[in-house]
Amino acid sequence: MLIRKAARYRLEPLAEQEHLLSRAVGCARFVWNRALAIQKSSLDHGCGLLSYGDMAKCLTTWRNSEAFGFLAESPSQPQQQTLRFLDRALQDVFDKKNPKRFPVFKKKGRHDSMRYPDPGQIKIDLKPEDDDGRSVLPKIFLPRIGWVKFRKSRLIGGEIRNVTVSRSGGHWYVAIQIEKEIADPVHPSASAVGGDRGVANLLTLSDGTMFLPVPSYRDRQKRLAKEQKKLAHKVKFSANWRKQKAKITRWHQKTADMRKTVLHQISTAISQNHAVVVLEDLKVRNMTASARGTIAHPGRQVRQKAGLNKAILDQGWSTLLRLLEYKLRWAGGMLLLVDPAYTSQICPVCGVADAENRKTQAVFLCRHCGHTDNADVNAARNILARGLQSTAGHAGLACFAA
Ligand SMILES: [Zn+2]
Known part of the structure; x- marks a missing residue:
C-alpha cells in the first residue's frame, strides 16, 4: 500500500531569505489574482474557461515582459503550480456532482503560500552538526531562496512528493509531503463501532466511550471575540491596528492547532481500537435542522456545550473524517459513512422509530x-447497525462483532 503523509516544520529564514520568501509568495498571489481576473472576464464574455496550457503561456509572457518582469525574480515552478491550483478550483466550480464555490481573489497576509511541485528541486540536509561539531538545525534547499534552516520535531521518512511554504502568524512554515510503500496492514482488532456527534459529548461511541469537549476551547473563542471587538475600534491600517490584527491571527492559529490536537487524539484512539468505524455522513444531513436539538428542550448548560461541540466539530468534522479514514486505512481498518436520519429516534430492541422516544437530551426511552x-x-448503536447493514453480504466484514 502506498501512503502519503505531510509534516509541517517551522522555518528559520535569515532576514534576506525572509525577504525573498515574502516576494515569492507575493508573486504566486499576483499570478493567482491576475489569472483569476482573466478567467472571470473570459467567462463573463461567454468564452468559457481558458485551459491551463493557455494560462501557462500567459505566465511565460508576463515573466518576459517589462511590466511584470518582477515575476521572473521569483521561482517559476510555484507560479505554474498556482495556475494548476486555480485550474483545479475552476474545474471544481463546474463539477456536476459536487460543485464547489467560485475561487476568490487572494489577499496579502491571508493566503501567503506557494508550492514547489517538483521534488527534484528540493534538497534536505539533516546533518545534526556542522564541520566544527556544533549542533545545528537541519536545512532545506528551496530554489531561488537557498538553504533555509528549519525546526525538526519528527523524522521525515519516505520519498518527497512536494513542498509547500507558507506564512502564518508572523512565522514561516514548510510542509513536506512524503510518500512511502508499506505492507498491507491487518488491523489488530476485530471490533466495529458506531459514533454519534452528541450534544453533551464531542463524540459518543456505541460501546459507551465518550469524548468530552475541551473546556478551554470555549474560553479561547470568547477571548477571540473580545480581541476582534478591540480591532474594530482601532484606526484601520494604523500601527496599533496591525499589531492587534497580528495578535488575532496568532490566536486563530493556536485555536486551530488546539482543535487539530483534539481531533488527532480522538482519531488515533478510535482507529487503534476498532477495525470498522461507522459515522454519520453529513452530506446527506441538513445541519441547521438538527433533529436532536429540536426534540428536547435543552437547558442552558446543554446549549452552551452544544455551542462548544458545534464550534469544534462543525469546523473539524471533515478533518476528523479525513484523519480517521487514513489512520484506519493505514491500520488495516475502514471508515463507513451512513445517512444519520432518525438514528436518534429508533429503538434498537423493537425497531420502532418515534420522535417521542427521545423526550430529553440525555435519555432514550x-x-x-x-x-x-x-x-x-443509542444513536451511536443505530449508526453502527446501519453501517453493518449497508455492508451486508460483504464477506470481509462478516467477522466483525458489533
Ligand atoms: Zn422499543
Missing part, C-alpha cells in the same frame, strides 16, 4: 417496549 439507554449511545 422507547414508548413501545420500554427499552431505555443513554441517548447518544
